[in-house]
Amino acid sequence: MEDNGPLNDALAATSAAIERVLDPILARNGGPEDRVVEAMRYSVFSGGKRLRPFLVLASAELFGVDRPQALRVAAAIECIHCYSLIHDDLPAMDDDDLRRGMPTVHKKFDEATAILAGDALMSIAFEILSSDETHSDPYVRLELVKHLARASGHRGMVGGQMIDLQAPELELDEMDVQRLQQMKTGALICFSAEAGAIMGHAGKQARASLHGYARDLGLAFQIADDLLDVEGTEEQVGKAIGKDQDAGKATLVGLMGVKRARKQAQILADQAIEHLAQFDDKASLLRAVAHFVINRNV
Amino acid sequence: MEDNGPLNDALAATSAAIERVLDPILARNGGPEDRVVEAMRYSVFSGGKRLRPFLVLASAELFGVDRPQALRVAAAIECIHCYSLIHDDLPAMDDDDLRRGMPTVHKKFDEATAILAGDALMSIAFEILSSDETHSDPYVRLELVKHLARASGHRGMVGGQMIDLQAPELELDEMDVQRLQQMKTGALICFSAEAGAIMGHAGKQARASLHGYARDLGLAFQIADDLLDVEGTEEQVGKAIGKDQDAGKATLVGLMGVKRARKQAQILADQAIEHLAQFDDKASLLRAVAHFVINRNV
Numbered sequence: 001m002e003d004n005g006p007l008n009d010a011l012a013a014t015s016a017a018i019e020r021v022l023d024p025i026l027a028r029n030g031g032p033e034d035r036v037v038e039a040m041r042y043s044v045f046s047g048g049k050r051l052r053p054f055l056v057l058a059s060a061e062l063f064g065v066d067r068p069q070a071l072r073v074a075a076a077i078e079c080i081h082c083y084s085l086i087h088d089d090l091p092a093m094d095d096d097d098l099r100r101g102m103p104t105v106h107k108k109f110d111e112a113t114a115i116l117a118g119d120a121l122m123s124i125a126f127e128i129l130s131s132d133e134t135h136s137d138p139y140v141r142l143e144l145v146k147h148l149a150r151a152s153g154h155r156g157m158v159g160g161q162m163i164d165l166q167a168p169e170l171e172l173d174e175m176d177v178q179r180l181q182q183m184k185t186g187a188l189i190c191f192s193a194e195a196g197a198i199m200g201h202a203g204k205q206a207r208a209s210l211h212g213y214a215r216d217l218g219l220a221f222q223i224a225d226d227l228l229d230v231e232g233t234e235e236q237v238g239k240a241i242g243k244d245q246d247a248g249k250a251t252l253v254g255l256m257g258v259k260r261a262r263k264q265a266q267i268l269a270d271q272a273i274e275h276l277a278q279f280d281d282k283a284s285l286l287r288a289v290a291h292f293v294i295n296r297n298v
Numbered sequence: 299m300e301d302n303g304p305l306n307d308a309l310a311a312t313s314a315a316i317e318r319v320l321d322p323i324l325a326r327n328g329g330p331e332d333r334v335v336e337a338m339r340y341s342v343f344s345g346g347k348r349l350r351p352f353l354v355l356a357s358a359e360l361f362g363v364d365r366p367q368a369l370r371v372a373a374a375i376e377c378i379h380c381y382s383l384i385h386d387d388l389p390a391m392d393d394d395d396l397r398r399g400m401p402t403v404h405k406k407f408d409e410a411t412a413i414l415a416g417d418a419l420m421s422i423a424f425e426i427l428s429s430d431e432t433h434s435d436p437y438v439r440l441e442l443v444k445h446l447a448r449a450s451g452h453r454g455m456v457g458g459q460m461i462d463l464q465a466p467e468l469e470l471d472e473m474d475v476q477r478l479q480q481m482k483t484g485a486l487i488c489f490s491a492e493a494g495a496i497m498g499h500a501g502k503q504a505r506a507s508l509h510g511y512a513r514d515l516g517l518a519f520q521i522a523d524d525l526l527d528v529e530g531t532e533e534q535v536g537k538a539i540g541k542d543q544d545a546g547k548a549t550l551v552g553l554m555g556v557k558r559a560r561k562q563a564q565i566l567a568d569q570a571i572e573h574l575a576q577f578d579d580k581a582s583l584l585r586a587v588a589h590f591v592i593n594r595n596v
Contacts, residue, residue, distance in 0.1 A: 029452075029453060029457070031457075031461065031477075032460070032461045032464050032468055033452060033453075033457035033458070033460045033461050033481070035460055035464065036452050036456060036457060036460040037452055040452065083417075087413055087414075087417060090410075090413065092408070092409035092410045092413060093410050093413065110390070111390035112388075112390045112391050112463050113460070113463075115385055115388065115390060115391065115413065116385075116452075116456050116459060116460050116463075118417070119381075119385060119416070119417075119420070119450075119456050120451045120452035120456040120457075122417070122420050122421070123420070123447045123448075123450045123451030123452070123454075123456065124447070124451055124452070126424045126443055126446075126447040127444060127447035127448055127451065129443075130440050130441075130443040130444040130447060131444065138436040138437055138440055139436055141440055142428050142436055142439055142440060142443075145424055145427075145428040145440075145443055146425060146428040146429065148424075149421045149422070149424040149425035149428060150421075150425055152417075152421045153418045153421030153422055153425065154327075154331060154334050154335055154338065154414075154418035154421070154422070155327060155331070156421075158331075158334060158414050158417050158418040158421065159327070159329075159331035159334060159418075160331070161414060162330070162331045162333055162334040162411070162414050163329065163330045163331050165410050165411075165414075166330050166333065170330055179329075183331070
């Protein structure tokens with residue numbers, strides 16, 4: 001068993017730092033609109049692995065990017081991630097009551113508030129990215145906005161979710177499911193890893209390497225997630241399990257079987273690490289993440 | 299009766315031009331994710347007054363802004379407006395079956411698709427604004443992104459909707475309702491009128507005048523909308539009427555009575571027009587809009 005200490009410390013530090021950035025940004029107003037602010041805070045401050053923010057910070061470090069600025073980009077991406085979780089959990093979507101061991105936003109508040117909290121988290125993400133506190137170069141800020149908009153929209157995250165919802169009626173093969181996952185979760189994970197390169201004015205090759213790393217990492221992450229859904233316990237995972245199978249959802253685990261899927265996740269994690277060769281020791285935490293995502297049990 | 303010919307022509311021209319801009323932007327992909335693209339197109343291409351895009355174009359013209367660029371900003375704002383309508387109509391929110399005389403998106407498609415279509419319309423709006431096709435000056439693009447994010451978020455449109463949903467349990471007075479309206483619909487209307495000033499590098503005073511104009515116009519518009527809800531027919535308005543009263547929603551018409559409210563709308567429209575004095579004849583369409591919003595019957 002390898003030592004995950006440094007990675008665990010880094011993940012915990014990321015989580016605390018992100019929360020410090022978001023606390024004043026999600027300040028209450030004092031009016032009745034604060035109900036939606038409470039729902040946004042409930043979602044954003046409820047823990048989670050903070051994988052995406054971590055990828056932003058780790059990639060930013062490769063290029064010597066100012067950490068307070070990288071933290072703002074990380075916070076923006078986490079807002080988008082949380083919005084997607086809130087909307088995905090709604091009764092009309094995946095209908096989940098539990099997330100990270102806690103009631104989902106529409107259970108804790110109500111459906112209308114959950115829809116609005118997701119919407120407002122998306123707005124605040126773009127507000128954060130457009131601010132000059134996030135980067136001194138306006139072209140960098142614009143590129144971050146453009147990429148996040150693309151990664152989250154109908155050709156990215158939302159498009160993937162749209163396919164996922166129709167999966168029971170579609171006959172998806174392994175390639176189709178891989179495309180679905182790349183859209184649904186991969187696009188935002190790729191953006192997270194590339195964000196540091198964008199902020200650091202990195203060259204094309206470095207950026208392409210991080211893209212390749214994140215692409216393989218995202219797929220490995222998704223397979224690990226699907227394996228947990230099949231093999232984990234609700235207590236361990238913090239949300240309802242066995243749901244994907246029940247809903248007839250297409251997963252690579254369902255198509256490949258547990259054994260082949262686990263092997264595939266390992267191959268993808270190894271591949272992800274190969275993309276990092278040029279970064280030498282500076283990328284050790286990014287390598288550790290690749291091991292972590294396929295060995296995690298939460 | 300005044301001649302609304304030039305205004306009606308301009309509104310119709312705006313609508314056609316916006317649709318030409320959005321058609322390729324909302325291109326189908328060819329995959330099963332196109333279900334969400336169809337829902338986005340259904341919402342965006344279903345007519346509507348196009349008041350917000352019109353305000354963008356009319357204010358842009360005051361400062362000699364390139365029309366194709368102003369059209370892109372107008373299209374982005376219309377995407378945000380349509381997203382808000384789709385989400386507002388959901389069963390968990392206002393639960394409306396009819397919009398502009400047609401089934402609402404969740405009725406035509408389903409709730410999950412409607413939620414996703416709204417989400418993706420928000421993403422595409424920010425993608426449009428961040429593109430260099432929208433303006434050559436990166437600081438202008440960033441300011442547009444920042445303002446749209448603010449106007450649409452928890453301190454703007456979403457915050458207003460959050461108050462509106464709680465209105466039956468809150469004892470709102472006229473000032474509270476005015477604040478609610480300024481957030482819920484006013485913020486986006488103000489941004490629409492200011493967008494031309496931002497694009498045209500207008501001075502502070504010109505921009506403040508357009509802000510004042512739009513603020514009064516937005517409130518007049520909302521009172522007119524509430525009067526239609528009380529006095530109009532479903533056929534005329536194209537959506538269910540009498541709903542605000544039934545839902546116990548706070549409206550200025552409910553608080554002031556029909557007669558005082560109609561007078562207030564007139565005062566606001568006059569005030570809106572006074573803000574335009576410095577623009578002379580160039581602002582004639584903006585003046586016509588102020589008359590139009592309080593005299594419209596759709």
